[in-house]
Amino acid sequence: MQVYIAKRLLSMLPVLLLVATFVFFIVQLMPGSVIEYMFGGVAGEEGGLPPIGAEHIREELGLDLPMHVQYWNWLRRAARLDFGDSMLTREPVIQRIIDRFPRTLLLMGTALVLSIIVAIPIGVISALKQYSVLDHVVTGTSFLAISIPSFFVGLGAVYIFSSLLRWTPVGGMAPVGTTSPPLLVRMHYMILPVLVVSLRQAASFARYLRSGMLEVISKQYVSTARSKGLSEYVVVLKHALPNALIPLITIIGIRLPVIFGGSVVIERIFSWPGIGSLTLNALQQRDLTMVVGINMFFALFVLFANLLADISYALVDPRIRYG
């Protein structure tokens, strides 16, 4: 297992390098620069920076260097896990990420856990009661939840639950002007975004689990277990569910980038100050170092999450061995 983990860690390096290279040059190719953002914000008739001042800031940000030199300089620092400073705020990129990521993890992580907790019983019952009214209702609802985009559900939820019914706050993660509200208040702010994210995920996971369960319960070993007189509870929970969960773990691992990538939209809708909104702002601002840093961080996160998913196979199924 250790050898396997070491190999997987090593194999991440070229992936990370490719991600860094791709993102770095793509962002460089985008029209406009952080300087336009900084000084064009007023978009007025003002004169902008005079030539010497403009030259000075370009030099300071390293934007006067050829693109490949900028890339090499960035890469050398990144190799030491130093993603540089934000071109705009001059704060270390890693510091901004560390500040923001826990908030995204709180939102998307809670939604992920909730969606798994909801999806398991729904998927199992739906499979066991195949073609029943319950199965049709669950299947129809799942398709509906998967089909409607999250941003639409989010906006609709804000309108209904916040504006009309006034049950939940409109957005943010704490009352205006506060940072550390009591747990219950924080949870109140989380309810709507978490439900919006987990609704779609739970529906999707339930569909996968239903398929997995249907496949497993038709296997011989499940029939054997039943013929031995084991209770249905034991047959399902001990013999069928663990096997049906294996593909779900794979799906969760694969979908992690999508789930966390979705934070960009959800955080914007709910004014949630996480890494998704940081990403969107950095892109609009052409804060090159920030955009590349965030992408590298996401790449690392997803690679590690997938590694964990692979390791968890071994925990679930002893037949799976690595190395």
Place this chain on the structure above:
Amino acid sequence: MINYKRLRSLLVILLALSMVFVFATACGPEEVTDDPADEPADDPADEPADDPADEPEDVPTELRMGRSNPPDVLNIFRARGGATAFPSSQIYGLLVRWNDNQEYIPYGAESWEVSDDDRTYTFHLDRDNVWHDGEPVIAQDYKMTFELACNPESYAIAYADLQSIVGAEEYYEGEADEIVGIEVIDDYTLSVTTEEPDAVLLLGLMQPVVPHHIFGDVAPADIDGHEYWRKPIGFGPYKHVEYVTDQYLRLEAHEDYVLGEPGIQHVVIDYSDSTNHLPMFERQELDWIRAPRDEMDRVDAIPHAKTYYGGPYGYQVARINMNQERFQDVRVRRAILHAIDRPGILEGPGHGEGEIAHSPFIAPWVDRSQVVEYDYDPDRAKELFDEAGWDYSEPIEILTFDSPRYIDIASIMERNLDAVGVDANITLGDFTSMYGRYSDGDYGFYSGYFMFSADPHTLANCWSSSGARNPETGYQNPRLDELFREGRATLDTSERAEIYGEVLGILSEDAVEIGLYGGDTSQTAHENIVGPDTRGFYHFMQFQDIHNLWEWEWTGPR
């Protein structure tokens, strides 16, 4: 075989981790503050709505404002965009300011006189003016600020406005250690001498002032990285208390504010998505918002809402790149003006609130009698295109932003141009992309929004051949250059009114831009707040119609 015990362990671990993670993250101090040391977890300021001091009369002491663009940085030598402008205008102070008629009146200077040759201004500073940390504001503060604003190592952001001062050019070029034309006579007397009389000197001197007792020994190149910007000290109406990055900025009244103590003790600027502001206002989570114009019916239905309508401080405009040969013929530009249904644009995307921008909206005292107005007349447009020998096979690319108002405007222009046989297509992008292309001159037709300033001389930046923004437009006219020189050197307002009246006449006759409309503005506040203005300026430090925030007051409960 499946290992049931392992599965159970995995599920238990997953559940336990999720619980720990939810509790740890929900309760943990995950926020970034400027200065964590001064923000205890149980700071009573964290509970704005329940300030015990309010209880006797139930009148709040805090105003919660909704704005969408958080300031990236409060370094006023580096950032002058709208996001930085509003908080800066509350924190920093000025030497002089405008009154409602945009005449200069005292602020940090309680009076001033101008020498007989109109070249030297002597300012007498207010002796009661103090910084937020209690230090007196002295002449050295102003001198250092104006010099830093001209120093390339601190980006020389105001050099264009201050270059007429004696010695400014030498200082900017690195040939002098100070601007000799800015002289500290004593702690409370400052003089500024220009090479020639300069009508826009006072506008140039409206720079946010920073303290000499903090920056006096700091090299200009180290200014940007200085700790000061995390919690700046100014002498504006409000003190910076706390900025939680991208979430909110908390301000507190500067009780010794030189113009009088602010009426509201605490201000919290909440930086959430603008689409959330109206529902937050409905729920009384915010006390002040800018509601979308197409939602005013919904605003009017809110019992506690009071909306203040004001005039424009900017205008929608389409710029034509006259560096391109096909747009150099004035008949083509006039044809475009006739082709575009500007009344329709004002009625549609502009909601019928505002006026058509036949000329840039500048100081009201400028004579507009020479402005040429172009009616919506597609037949005349076609004639002019034909006369100019327009190549109908060559399309016009309309650059604009990917937001509804800009898309609507561009769509109307696209249809209007198609109607006269001109092939037009729209390219959308975010602000930085599109403005970047405009700044690089990589455009033919750019539809955007431009602020206007109080002094008509700011037009020179675009339309005089030496203007910093002139290369983007590609328009040059020796008569205009002459008028701009004359206008800057003339201090008499009535004479300037005529000079810039002629400037407007030439600009409109030459159809240098497609002025669309100046849209009226509005702000919505709680009905028990008094003070919001209907007069909108645009100046970095005298910001829109919320420039007089310090005069606002709560008169009743929230």
